[in-house]
Amino acid sequence: MKKILFGLLLVSGLLASQLGMAAADLEINTPAISALQNSMQNRHGQLASFYTSGAIGLTKDGLIAVKDASAVPLKDRQSLNALVAAENADRNKLYKEIAAANAHPEWEAEIRSTFAQRWVQKAQSGWYYQDASGWVKR
């Protein structure tokens, strides 16, 4: 009888610890993160055509980079560089903010690499991304 009771206790303990893990979500609803999201969403309207033309691509460190400047008229290259720099500044801040919002600043690098994979996974076909060997078309 005691044994059965103990077994039940053990099973419920294991279940509870499983539930605890499943419920662990990352905090992303902070004003700082929402502001970065908005800023990036607005900028994406300008960036979308550059992804399609192959002028820019997704890097393996969760940022974007100019891949083929010749896909852009000379007069527009300066503004493209500025867009890329602004986007990367937002992305760097985003990874840092998520780590900070979850009270684990040391998670920044892992959050960045998680994002790097997910950006690529969700990219439209025809967009470019970087892997170990260089630029790859999705």
Place this chain on the structure above:
Amino acid sequence: MEKLINFKSSLLGAALLGTMVILPACVTINIYFPAAAAEKAADKIIDDVWQLKDGQPNGSEPTVNTKEPTAPAK
């Protein structure tokens, strides 16, 4: 009597083992990086930034003609 002691010690052993298994599992949540949760968070943010969720029109154009014109009553 000996049987009782054996049972007791095995119970103690099982309890010890259980604690050794469950406790680190709980601590894991707090120390190690929650990869699945991070992926979920990333997906949520990327869907928002790239407007990937269905039912959301690209850009901020207003939705028009969402209602069917009502037929005049006979």
